[in-house]
Amino acid sequence: MRTPEQWDELGRELDAIRRELVEDLGARDAAYIRRVLKAQQWFEVAGRALLWAGRFPPAWLAGTAALSVSKILDNMEIGHNVMHGQYDWMGDPALNSKMFEWDTVCPAEQWRHAHNYVHHTYTNIVGKDRDIGYGILRMVEAQKWSLYYIGNPVYAFLLMIAFEWGVMLHDLEIEKIVAGKKTWAQTKGSRRQMWHKGVKQVVKDYLLFPLLSGRGAAATLAGNATANLVRNLWAFSIIFCGHFPDGVADFTEKECQNETRGQWYYRQMLGSSNIDGGKLFHVMTGNLDFQIEHHLFPDIPARRYQEIAPRIREICDRYGLNYNTGPLGKQIGSVWQKIFRLALPPKRRAAPTDGHHLRAVPATAA
Amino acid sequence: MLMSLGLARTGRWLLNSRVVSALAVPHGVDRYLGLVNPLWSTHEVRAVVVDVAHHTADSVTITLRPNGNWAGAQAGQYVRLAVEIDGARRTRCFSVASSAHRADGLIEITTKVNPAGAVSRYLKQHARPGLRMVLSPAEGEFTLPARVPERLLLISGGSGITPVMSILRTLIDQRYPGRITFLHYARTPADVIYRAELAALAAARPRLTLVNVYTRSPGASRFSGERLGQVAPDYAKALTYVCGPAPLLEAVAGLWRAEGIADRLMIERFTLVSPVVDTENAVGTVRFTRSGVSARNDGRTVLEQAEAAGLRPEHGCRMGICHTCVALKTIGSVRDVRNDVISAEPDERIQLCVTAPCGDVELDL
Numbered sequence: 001m002r003t004p005e006q007w008d009e010l011g012r013e014l015d016a017i018r019r020e021l022v023e024d025l026g027a028r029d030a031a032y033i034r035r036v037l038k039a040q041q042w043f044e045v046a047g048r049a050l051l052w053a054g055r056f057p058p059a060w061l062a063g064t065a066a067l068s069v070s071k072i073l074d075n076m077e078i079g080h081n082v083m084h085g086q087y088d089w090m091g092d093p094a095l096n097s098k099m100f101e102w103d104t105v106c107p108a109e110q111w112r113h114a115h116n117y118v119h120h121t122y123t124n125i126v127g128k129d130r131d132i133g134y135g136i137l138r139m140v141e142a143q144k145w146s147l148y149y150i151g152n153p154v155y156a157f158l159l160m161i162a163f164e165w166g167v168m169l170h171d172l173e174i175e176k177i178v179a180g181k182k183t184w185a186q187t188k189g190s191r192r193q194m195w196h197k198g199v200k201q202v203v204k205d206y207l208l209f210p211l212l213s214g215r216g217a218a219a220t221l222a223g224n225a226t227a228n229l230v231r232n233l234w235a236f237s238i239i240f241c242g243h244f245p246d247g248v249a250d251f252t253e254k255e256c257q258n259e260t261r262g263q264w265y266y267r268q269m270l271g272s273s274n275i276d277g278g279k280l281f282h283v284m285t286g287n288l289d290f291q292i293e294h295h296l297f298p299d300i301p302a303r304r305y306q307e308i309a310p311r312i313r314e315i316c317d318r319y320g321l322n323y324n325t326g327p328l329g330k331q332i333g334s335v336w337q338k339i340f341r342l343a344l345p346p347k348r349r350a351a352p353t354d355g356h357h358l359r360a361v362p363a364t365a366a
Numbered sequence: 367m368l369m370s371l372g373l374a375r376t377g378r379w380l381l382n383s384r385v386v387s388a389l390a391v392p393h394g395v396d397r398y399l400g401l402v403n404p405l406w407s408t409h410e411v412r413a414v415v416v417d418v419a420h421h422t423a424d425s426v427t428i429t430l431r432p433n434g435n436w437a438g439a440q441a442g443q444y445v446r447l448a449v450e451i452d453g454a455r456r457t458r459c460f461s462v463a464s465s466a467h468r469a470d471g472l473i474e475i476t477t478k479v480n481p482a483g484a485v486s487r488y489l490k491q492h493a494r495p496g497l498r499m500v501l502s503p504a505e506g507e508f509t510l511p512a513r514v515p516e517r518l519l520l521i522s523g524g525s526g527i528t529p530v531m532s533i534l535r536t537l538i539d540q541r542y543p544g545r546i547t548f549l550h551y552a553r554t555p556a557d558v559i560y561r562a563e564l565a566a567l568a569a570a571r572p573r574l575t576l577v578n579v580y581t582r583s584p585g586a587s588r589f590s591g592e593r594l595g596q597v598a599p600d601y602a603k604a605l606t607y608v609c610g611p612a613p614l615l616e617a618v619a620g621l622w623r624a625e626g627i628a629d630r631l632m633i634e635r636f637t638l639v640s641p642v643v644d645t646e647n648a649v650g651t652v653r654f655t656r657s658g659v660s661a662r663n664d665g666r667t668v669l670e671q672a673e674a675a676g677l678r679p680e681h682g683c684r685m686g687i688c689h690t691c692v693a694l695k696t697i698g699s700v701r702d703v704r705n706d707v708i709s710a711e712p713d714e715r716i717q718l719c720v721t722a723p724c725g726d727v728e729l730d731l
Contacts, residue, residue, distance in 0.1 A: 019705045030453030041401055085689030088715060091448075091455035094397070096715070097689045101392035117682030117690050200391045208389055264685075298687050 004260070006319075011262030013315060014296055017308055021300050029301045030090055036077050036283065037094075044070035047227065048209060054219030067227035069284075072234055074103040076286025077302065083112055085299040104231075105201045106168040107193040114170055120298050124243060124250045124271030131243065132250065134159070134166065135175035138342040139243075140250040145345040152343035153336075163232035168194050234284075237332055238275070242291035245273045245334040247324050268295035269316060273324035274309075275331050282306060292323065374434065381408050404498055405433045411501040416472065418493045421559045425525060426490045427463070427476040432501060439473070439504030441466045441536035442529045442607070442634065446502035447475070451488050455500075457713055458485045461528040461609075461634070462504065463560075465535035473501075476559055478525035508607065508634040510536070515605045516544035519598050521589075521618060523551040523610025529634050530609055531560055534574075538567065547575045547598040551589065551614060553582040589617045602627050609634035650725035655696065657731060667703060668695075669718035672731055679718055679731055686720035693718055698727030 043066045050063025079102030081087070087095040094100075097116075101108045114130065122128035126142045133139040137156055138149040159166045171190045176182040205224040210217040249270040256267065275281075275289040282289060287302035293312055294305060316323040326334075380386060381395050390398060399406035405414055413436070417429035439445065439462045448457040464474035477486045508529055514537070522530040527550060534548060548568075552558045558578060568576035577597050580586055587593055594601055602625055608618045615633055622631040648665030654677055661675040669691055672679050682690035686704060692715050699710040700721045708724060709716075718729075 015704070022705060022707070026452040026454075028453075030450065038401070041397060045398065045401065085692065085717075088689065088692065090450075090453055091457075091711075091714070092450075098692055098715075103392060112688075113682070113690065116688040120687055121683040121685070197392075200388065203388055204391045208385065212389075299689060 002319075007260050007262035007266070009262070010315070010319060011260060011265055014265045015261070017311060018297050018300065021297065021304050021308065025089060025301065029087075029303065030092075032303050033078070033082075033087055033095060033301070036073060040070050040073040040078060043067070043073065047223075051209070051220045051223040052213050053216065054213065054223050055216040060219055060223055064223040064226045064230075067223065068230035068234075071103055071227055071231040072284060075231060075235060076238070076288065077283055078286075079103070079108075080286050080288070081302045083108060084116060086301045088299075101197075103201075104164040104167065105194070105198045106164060106170070107197040110171040110190060110193060111167065116298070120295065122256075123268055123295060124248070125253055125256050125267075126250050127253055130170070130173070134170055135173060136166075137339065139338065141342070141346060142250055142252070143342075145342075149343055153340050156336075156339045160233060160236040161229065163236040164228065168198065237328075238285045238288050240335045241275050241328070241331040242272060242288055244338060245324060245326070245331045246338060247322060248273050249322075265296060266321070268292070269312070269321055269323070271295070273326075273331065276325055276327050281328075292325075378408070378434075407433060407435060409435060411435045411503060413473065413499050413501050415493055415495050415497040415499070417495060420490075421476070421561075422557055424490075424557075425476055425478045425559050426486075426493060427474060427559070428489060428493050429464075430473045430475070430499065430501075431471070432473060436471075436473070436501070437503055439466060439532075440509040441533045442508040442510065442632075443504040443506040443532075444508075444529065445473070445475070445504055448500040449485060449488060449497070451484055456485050456488075456711065458483075459636070461506075461532065461636075463528040463531045463535075465532065465539045467536060467539040476525065476528050476531075478559075506634070508609070508632055511605070514542060514544065517600065517604040518542075518544060518546045519601050519604040519606040520546060520548045521550075521606065521608040521610070521614070522548075523614040524553075524557070525559065526608075526610030526614070526634070526636065527559055528609075530607055533607060534567070538571075538574075543573075545573045545575075547577065547601075547604070549577045549579070549594070549597055551579050551581060551610065554580055589614055591621045594621070602630075605630055605632070607632045607634070609636070648723075650698075650723060650727065652723050653726075653728045654731040655728055663723045663725070663727070665722060667719055668700070668716070668721050668723060668727070668729065671723075672718065672729075677731055681719055684719045686717055689717060691718040692716065694730040695721075696728045696730055699724040700727060 047063050047065075047067030047070055050059045050066060054060040054063055079100065082095050082100045083097050083102070085097035088097050097112070119129055119131040124132065126132060126140060133143060136159065138145065138152050171194070172187045173182055177184060177187070205228065206221055209224060210221040213220040249267075251267055251271070256263075259267070269292055272291040272295045274292050275285070277285070277289045282303075287305050288294060290302070290305035290309055293309055294302065296312065313323050381399070386395060394408075396407045396410065399408070405412045411432055413430040413432040415428055416431050419427040419429075421427055442461070444459045444461045446457050447460050448455050450456075460475040460477055462473055463476050464472065477489055479486045479490045481487070506529075510533060518537070520530045520534060530548070534546065537546065548564070550558065550564075555561060555578070558564070561578075564576055568574050575598075579593075581588065598604065606618075606622070608615060608631065612635075615635060619628070619631065619633060622628045648663045650663045651660050652663050652668065652671050652675075653660045654672060654675065657677055659675050659677065661671055664671060664674075666674075669679060669681055669684070679693060680690055682688035695714050695716045697712055699708055700716055701708050701724050703720050703722050
């Protein structure tokens, strides 16, 4: 059991790290994100150009690979992080959280609300954080089992394949419509935004660029579709490793009432998990391999996470908190195991659930 | 030349076409143009420094080559110029000093270094040919009328010489036939930014009278009606332009008002970045310009004060993490309540939920 003083101390320690990072932001961070932006643009231009000649297999392969990399960089290291406001301090409209649009069918504005506000504020609170299963999957024991969840692995597989579309549809809040808490008519505004963004993306990738290739249209179309698919598989896998491997905690609304700053940090640390990897892996995951650090400081430029990770780990050790990390294979394996396991109803006299240590949040601390 | 113009026009038409825009979804054409040439843009005015001169110890004169989106400036207008300092974009207003008819299409600006001013200091120390900037279109009402009267009086003090210099240079390029008196105040001869050029212009033109007043020299006087009477006895008949420090502007405006000729006076004020007022006590007024609502600053965050004033700004977490409440602060000093960092940048986007005003603040809400 922790005392209110200990929570406050944890909050102060992490606030101090944040302040240190904010004060140190400058030309190096700006140069970094511009370098990534430039690389992404060249990958995109090269990818489109090679796919224009996509009838020749080597060009198709290289073009598809380049376009896949472009879309991954655009969505993760650039899009996700820019839209978090990590570069708002630069005052550059091209890197401003409210002005940025990304290369997926999901409208940036909807994503910012669902992700920056709902997910990052209410991280892993069952019933509040809609990223727990995205309204269609059972990802924690605390979600009540029903026969529908027998299809859990199938739904997860389909979501992985069509991830950008799943992310787009997130704002409809299908589960609320099914439960009768929201009407179809109430989704009209969201649907219109989705339509506008979706049409533009589809026209670009599946109509205009293929048409420009003339007789190579089919090859270009296949290349564009493959690049979107590769990005979907990659983004899904990295993102699912951020909160769903075994050992990550989930929380109840009651536990989190009147949460202090320190307790909020605590929930972010226990509710997230990292992936071990090298420099290139950091860039290609948008530094989401540092999901724990990202959840502590979501609006600090992501390239800084690797530099503070040892200190966060030390804090976790000192406070006796689990710093959940592992290689990609282990984390993703653990995620899929859970997807299969939670398809079935809980066994009677079940072992303690994932969230058990969360009871350590003292309800009286606030 | 004609062919390249035609080519540029066709290129511009193509880049703005719907098909090309549809191909550049969602980032827009500019992002890809930048790969070829960082100055290229379909809409933004970008410029590159081509020359840097240090006419006086505490000023810097910069010549810029703008891209094709620059629509020119009338004599006396200013631009908002953005430079990136340690990763962050800083925007300030600078009067254009060059002639509106400059044949090479270049723009000249001059700034006096303000020791507390990050931008002027940066330009003095770091401006080199090749440095890129973003400009606004030219703005401002301190301009010549369509028909320039035959008697003009130009008064400037210190770095207030810049818009007046633009007016003078433009008139000379137009072969203005009337009479001009140019009265300039500076501390010492070494502080007159365009001293050599002005002297040469006046020497070659009998209808241009140049009067330099050095306020640091013995017996020098500040601006007065008496002094003006000696320099330009017919000042009441002239159209007068004045730009410079606030005391000079007040003295000139006072005299013109007293004489009932205020309609013949054009004034340009350089607004300075607002100073930090008070971080301990809540003072000043918070103005929400879009709603037309004002409230006394009570020290709470801007979000709370806006809500107390009846506004409903978009917001999310209320703890500074989600950036939903980011809005434009146009003027004023604010404090980040998380780390007590103060910022007085004009036109800055702030997180309403973790920012408190330190004095008068204007917000686009």
